[in-house]
Amino acid sequence: MMNKTKNVVNNICKQIGLIIIALVIATIFLALSGYDPIAVIRGLMESISGDIGGTIRWATPLILAGLAICVTYKAEVFNLGVDGQLIMGACAGTAVALVIPATLPAGIAAPLVIIVSMAAGALYALIPAVLKVYTGTNEVVSTLLFNFIATLFLEFLVTGPLTDKTSGVALNASAIVPKNTWLPRISYLAPSTANIGFYIGLILVVVMGFIFYKTTLGHEIKIVGANRTLAKYAGMNPNRSVFQVMIISGAIAGMIGAIEVFAIQHRLLAGFNPGFGFDGIVVSLLANNNPFGVLFSGLFFGALINGGINMERATDVPSAVTDIVMAIIIIIVAANFAIPRVRGYFRLYRKADNPDTGVKGGKTE
Amino acid sequence: MAYAVEMLNITKTFPGVKANDNVTIRIDQGEIHGLIGENGAGKSTMMNMLYGMFEPDSGTIKLNGQEVRVSSPHTAIRLGIGMVHQHFMLMPNLTVLMNIILGSEPQKRGLIDVAEAKKRINAIMEEYNLPVNLDEKIYQLSVGEKQRVEIIKALYRGAKILILDEPTAVLTPIETDRLLEVLRKLKCQGCTIIFITHKLREVLAITDSVTVMRKGVVTGTRKTKDTSIKELSELMVGRPVDLNVPRKEFNPGDNILELDNISALNSRGLTALRGVSLNVRAGEIVGIAGVEGNGQSELIQVISGMIKPTGGKVLFKGKDITNFSVRKRRLTGMSHIPEDRLKMGLAAKCSIRDNMILNRYFQKPYSRHGVMNNKLLSEFSDKLCKDFEVLTPGSEYAVSTLSGGNMQKVVIGREMETNPNLLIAAQPTRGVDIGAIESIYRRLIAERDNGKAVLLVSAELDEILMLSDRIYVLYEGEFVAEFNRSEADEKKIAVYMTGAERQGAKDDE
Numbered sequence: 001m002m003n004k005t006k007n008v009v010n011n012i013c014k015q016i017g018l019i020i021i022a023l024v025i026a027t028i029f030l031a032l033s034g035y036d037p038i039a040v041i042r043g044l045m046e047s048i049s050g051d052i053g054g055t056i057r058w059a060t061p062l063i064l065a066g067l068a069i070c071v072t073y074k075a076e077v078f079n080l081g082v083d084g085q086l087i088m089g090a091c092a093g094t095a096v097a098l099v100i101p102a103t104l105p106a107g108i109a110a111p112l113v114i115i116v117s118m119a120a121g122a123l124y125a126l127i128p129a130v131l132k133v134y135t136g137t138n139e140v141v142s143t144l145l146f147n148f149i150a151t152l153f154l155e156f157l158v159t160g161p162l163t164d165k166t167s168g169v170a171l172n173a174s175a176i177v178p179k180n181t182w183l184p185r186i187s188y189l190a191p192s193t194a195n196i197g198f199y200i201g202l203i204l205v206v207v208m209g210f211i212f213y214k215t216t217l218g219h220e221i222k223i224v225g226a227n228r229t230l231a232k233y234a235g236m237n238p239n240r241s242v243f244q245v246m247i248i249s250g251a252i253a254g255m256i257g258a259i260e261v262f263a264i265q266h267r268l269l270a271g272f273n274p275g276f277g278f279d280g281i282v283v284s285l286l287a288n289n290n291p292f293g294v295l296f297s298g299l300f301f302g303a304l305i306n307g308g309i310n311m312e313r314a315t316d317v318p319s320a321v322t323d324i325v326m327a328i329i330i331i332i333v334a335a336n337f338a339i340p341r342v343r344g345y346f347r348l349y350r351k352a353d354n355p356d357t358g359v360k361g362g363k364t365e
Numbered sequence: 366m367a368y369a370v371e372m373l374n375i376t377k378t379f380p381g382v383k384a385n386d387n388v389t390i391r392i393d394q395g396e397i398h399g400l401i402g403e404n405g406a407g408k409s410t411m412m413n414m415l416y417g418m419f420e421p422d423s424g425t426i427k428l429n430g431q432e433v434r435v436s437s438p439h440t441a442i443r444l445g446i447g448m449v450h451q452h453f454m455l456m457p458n459l460t461v462l463m464n465i466i467l468g469s470e471p472q473k474r475g476l477i478d479v480a481e482a483k484k485r486i487n488a489i490m491e492e493y494n495l496p497v498n499l500d501e502k503i504y505q506l507s508v509g510e511k512q513r514v515e516i517i518k519a520l521y522r523g524a525k526i527l528i529l530d531e532p533t534a535v536l537t538p539i540e541t542d543r544l545l546e547v548l549r550k551l552k553c554q555g556c557t558i559i560f561i562t563h564k565l566r567e568v569l570a571i572t573d574s575v576t577v578m579r580k581g582v583v584t585g586t587r588k589t590k591d592t593s594i595k596e597l598s599e600l601m602v603g604r605p606v607d608l609n610v611p612r613k614e615f616n617p618g619d620n621i622l623e624l625d626n627i628s629a630l631n632s633r634g635l636t637a638l639r640g641v642s643l644n645v646r647a648g649e650i651v652g653i654a655g656v657e658g659n660g661q662s663e664l665i666q667v668i669s670g671m672i673k674p675t676g677g678k679v680l681f682k683g684k685d686i687t688n689f690s691v692r693k694r695r696l697t698g699m700s701h702i703p704e705d706r707l708k709m710g711l712a713a714k715c716s717i718r719d720n721m722i723l724n725r726y727f728q729k730p731y732s733r734h735g736v737m738n739n740k741l742l743s744e745f746s747d748k749l750c751k752d753f754e755v756l757t758p759g760s761e762y763a764v765s766t767l768s769g770g771n772m773q774k775v776v777i778g779r780e781m782e783t784n785p786n787l788l789i790a791a792q793p794t795r796g797v798d799i800g801a802i803e804s805i806y807r808r809l810i811a812e813r814d815n816g817k818a819v820l821l822v823s824a825e826l827d828e829i830l831m832l833s834d835r836i837y838v839l840y841e842g843e844f845v846a847e848f849n850r851s852e853a854d855e856k857k858i859a860v861y862m863t864g865a866e867r868q869g870a871k872d873d874e
Contacts, residue, residue, distance in 0.1 A: 216727045216735050222719065226712035232671060233701070233709045234723040235692030 015286055015293075018336075019300065022328040029324055030317065039317040040325060043307025051306060053192025057264070059302025060194070061086075061256045063201040065280025066287060066294035067208050068252040073289045074212065075245045076225040081128060081143030082253045082277030084150035085121040089254025090261045091150075091157055092120030094174050094268040097261075098162065102178040109180040114258045121254020122247045124150065129246035133239045139246075147277070158270045174268035183263035195263035197255075201298070204252065208291040221245060253277065282326050285333050301326070367430035369394045369526060369557040370415065375424035377410055384410040385421070386581045394429075397548060397558045399568040399589070402578035402601055403798035404768040408561050411578075412528050415559075416448045417441040428526075447519025448528040451535075453511050457504040461497050462486065465518050489520050493550050509540035516547065527551065528559045533567055534796055537656045537824060539863070545571050563798055565594045566827070577601055602800040608831060610806045613814045615834055615850070618647030620683070621787050621818035622668065627677035629663045637663035639842045640677065645787065650809065650819040652833030654858050657824045660842040662704065665791050665822060669701045670694045682786060695724060700785035702776055704792040704822070706769075710776040713765040717757060720764055720775055721746040724783050753778035754804070770801040781808065788812055791822040806832060826855055826862075840864045 023041060031037035047055045065082050072079040079085075093113040100109060128146060131137035155172070157163075162174040185195045212218040224231045224241040231238045260272055283301055287293030308322035370392040377385040385407045392398045400408050414421050417435040425432055428444055435441050441448070455464050462482060471481040483499060490496055495513045503511065512532060519527055529548075533541045548558055548571060560572060568575055569589060577585045577600040585600040598606040622645040631637035637660045645651045655661060666672040668679060670691040679687045686694060695701075703709035711720050722742045725731045731742050746760040755774045757767060764772060773793070780788065790809060794802045809832060812819050823829050829836055836853050838846040838861040845867035848858065860866050 214736055214739065216732050216737055219719070219722075219726050219737065222715065223712055223723070226715050227708075229709045230712050230723075232691065233669070233703060235690065235695050 026325045043311035047303035047307040053189035053194040054306040055303045056194035058305045059299045060197040061276045063298030064256045065276045066283030068249040069280045069284040070289040072245045072249045075221045078140045084147035085124045085250045085253035086257040087150040088124040089117035089121035090257030093117035093258045097177040097181040106180040113181045117258035118251040118254040122250040125246040125250025172270040193264045197259035205295045371427040375421045396573040399572035399575040400561045404770045406578040407581040445525040447524025449515040451530045455503045462499040526557045610810045617649045623680040625678040629674045645818040648816045649834040652829035652836045653822040654829045655839035698786035700780040701789040717760040718746040749778040770797045787818045789820045
C-alpha cells in the first residue's frame with residue numbers, strides 16, 4: 001500500500017516536471033522570436049489567480065474530451081473522432097431545440113437536448129465501431145475521416161436547413177436556440193461563460209473512476225485492452241467491449257457539443273469547435289489515461305488556453321504559443337516511451353567502441 | 366590443457382536480487398556442457414555475462430586460459446562466442462541470407478557480395494547438416510528452421526563457443542532429435558557447446574558434463590556418465606523429486622465430455638480437424654499425443670468454445686453444448702489451462718489479482734449488480750497465490766514480474782479454483798522447471814482421483830505416458846490410434862505420431 005502511494009506521488013511529480021520543461025522550452029521560443037519571454041507563464045498565472053471563470057470555461061470541454069479519449073484507450077481502441085462526435089451531438093441538439101415548443105419548461109427542455117446530443121454523439125461513434133468489429137476497418141483511420149464528414153455536415157446545416165433566416169446577413173450560424181434549452185452559467189464566476197458543464201465534468205470524472213476501478217464493466221475493458229485473446233478465452237465478449245467504450249466515448253463527446261451550444265454560444269456556429277477532440281488526446285496523455293488525472297490536466301490546459309487568449313488580447317503575443325506548449329508536451333510524453341530504448345541503444349554501441357578485451361577503460365554502470 | 370571457458374567467482378547483483386553468488390563454472394575444450402537449474406536459478410544471467418550483455422560485479426572470465434573482459438556482444442562475437450537466444454533475434458521480413466550476414470556482410474566494391482556470402486553459408490550448412498532455404502523470408506519458417514538460422518548465424522561469425530539458451534523448449538520431439546544430431550556434429554568439429562535446459566533427459570543424452578545451479582549458486586558439477594536423472598533433479602530442486610506420482614486405481618465414471626465427429630478449420634481457413642470423436646470420463650486423464658500443429662489447438666478451441674466446429678457435436682455431461690458461449694461452458698464446469706499462457710492465459714501488464722479473478726469477478730459475492738467488491742477479490746487472489754505457491758510479495762504486482770513457472774501457477778490456480786468437472790490442460794508444464802512440474806503432476810492426478818475428468822494435450826510424450834489413463838494419437842486432424850495406459854509405450858506411439866501407420870489400417874491387414 002505504501003508502495004502504491006509512493007508510485008502515485010512519483011507519477012504526479014513526473015508529470016509536473018514535464019509541464020515545467022515544456023514551459024521552459026516555450027519561454028526560450030518566445031525569447032528567440034523577440035516576444036516577452038515570460039508571457040506564457042504570466043498568462044498561466046493570471047488564469048489561475050485572476051480569471052478563474054475563463055479557465056473553467058475552457059477546462060470543461062477539455063476534461064470531457066480527455067475522459068472520452070481515456071475510456072477508449074483503456075480498451076486499446078483509438079477514437080480520434082471525438083471532434084466529429086461532438087459536432088454531430090451539437091447539430092442534433094440544436095435541431096431538436098429549434099423544433100420543440102418554446103413553452104416547454106426548462107427542466108424538461110434542457111435535459112432533453114443534452115440527451116439528444118449525447119445519443120447523436122454515441123450513434124456517430126458507433127459507426128466506426130461496427131465497421132471495426134464486422135469488417136476489420138482500423139478505427140484510427142475511420143474515426144479520423146468521419147471528422148471531415150461531420151465538419152462538412154455542420155457547414156451544410158448552418159448555411160442550409162438550420163441557417164438563421166431572421167438575420168439579414170449570412171452568418172453561417174443557426175438561429176438562437178430558445179431560452180428554455182439554455183444551460184445555466186455559474187453566477188459566482190460571472191461574467192465569464194463558465195457553466196454547469198464543469199459540474200457535469202466533475203461528476204463524470206468520479207463516475208468514470210468508479211467504472212474503471214470498481215465495476216465488472218471496467219475490469220472487462222481493462223482485460224480487453226490488455227489482451228484480447230485472454231478476454232475471449234475467459235468468456236468475455238471483446239466486441240461488446242469495443243461497442244461499449246465507443247458508445248461511452250461518443251456520448252461524452254456529444255455532451256461537449258451540447259455544452260458549447262446551449263451554455264456558451266446559444267446557437268450552432270460553423271466553426272464552434274476549435275479541436276477539443278485532439279486536445280483531449282493531450283489531456284488524457286498527460287494524465288496517463290487516469291480519469292482523476294484528466295481533471296487536473298484538463299484544468300491545466302484550460303488555464304493555458306485561457307491564458308493564451310487573454311495574453312493575445314493584452315499583448316502582441318499570439319495565442320498560438322499555447323499550441324507550442326501542447327506540442328512540446330506531446331513530444332516529451334512520447335520521448336518518455338522512447339528515451340530508455342534510445343539510451344540502451346547508445347550504451348550498447350558505446351561499449352562496442354571500446355577496444356575489445358582491454359581490462360581497463362569503459363565505465364561500468 | 367586449458368579450459369575453453371572459465372567463469373571464476375562470478376557475483377552479479379540486480380536491484381534487490383543476488384542473481385549469482387560467487388559462481389564458478391569451468392568448461393572443457395570441445396565438450397558439450399549442460400547448464401541446468403530451475404527458473405531464476407541464475408543460468409541465463411551467467412550466460413548473458415559470458416555473452417557480454419552485462420558485466421559481473423566481481424569475478425573473472427577466462428577464455429583458453431586468458432583473462433578477458435567481455436564488455437558487449439560485439440566483443441563476445443569477436444572472441445568467438447555465439448549465442449542462440451530462447452527468443453530468436455531475427456528480422457521476420459528479411460530473407461534467411463540477409464539475416465545471417467546482417468552486420469558482417471562480405472563486400473565487393475562497396476556492395477554486398479551475395480555470391481560470396483552464399484558460398485560461405487552453403488559450406489557451413491553442408492558441413493554441419495543444417496539445411497535452410499536461404500531465399501525464404503524468416504516469417505515463412507517453422508520454429509525449428511528459425512533456430513537453425515540462428516545457429517548458422519553464430520557459425521558464420523566464426524563462433525567456436527556456442528551458447529544455446531533452452532533450445533529445445535520450443536521444438537517438437539523430431540526437431541529436438543535433429544538439433545541434438547547437429548550439436549554432436551558441431552562437437553566433432555571442435556566446437557564447445559554450452560547447453561542450457563530444463564530437460565534432464567536431453568542432458569543425459571547429449572552432454573559430457575553438467576553444472577547444476579540453484580538460487581544463484583552452483584550446487585554441483587558432474588560428469589554426465591557418472592550421474593542420473595534422480596541425482597540431478599535433487600541437486601536442482603534441493604530435495605528428492607519424484608515425477609511418478611502415485612495414483613488411485615483406475616475406476617472411470619460417466620462420460621463427462623464427448624466429441625462426436627467434430628470437424629473444424631484453423632485460423633487460416635484450412636481444415637484442421639477431420640471428424641474426430643472422443644470421450645473423457647469422470648476419474649480419468651485422457652492424453653492427446655501428437656506432433657504439434659496436427660489439430661491440437663483447434664481441438665481445444667472447439668471444446669472450450671473459442672471456435673465453432675464446422676461439423677459434429679460437443680456433449681458435456683450429456684448435454685449438447687455445441688452452441689454454448691465460452692462463459693456458459695465455464696459456468697457449467699469446464700476449465701482450461703491454455704497452451705500459450707502469455708498469449709491466451711494471462712494479461713502480463715495487469716496485476717496478478719486482475720488475472721486471478723477472471724472466473725469470479727462477475728459472480729456473487731465478488732460482485733453485485735456489476736459493482737465489484739475489490740477487498741474480497743484481493744483476499745481471494747491472495748489466498749489463491751498462497752494455496753498455489755505463487756512466489757510474489759503480493760497479488761497487486763504485475764504478472765510480468767513473475768517467472769514462467771509462477772505465471773503458470775497463476776493460470777493453474779485460477780482454473781482449478783472453480784472445481785471443474787472437466788479440466789483441459791494444454792502443455793501444462795511448458796517452460797516450467799522440474800519442481801513445478803512435479804507439483805502440477807500432483808494436482809492433475811489429484812483432480813483425477815477426485816473423480817474429475819482431465820483432458821491432457823502435450824507435445825511431451827513422456828508427460829502423456831506418465832499421466833494418461835487413455836491416449837489418443839492425433840495426426841493431421843484425425844485420431845490415428847487409441848491406447849490404454851497399460852499397452853502404450855513411447856516407440857509404439859511415436860510411429861503413429863509421424864503418420865507412418867494408423868490403427869484402423871493395421872487391423873485390416
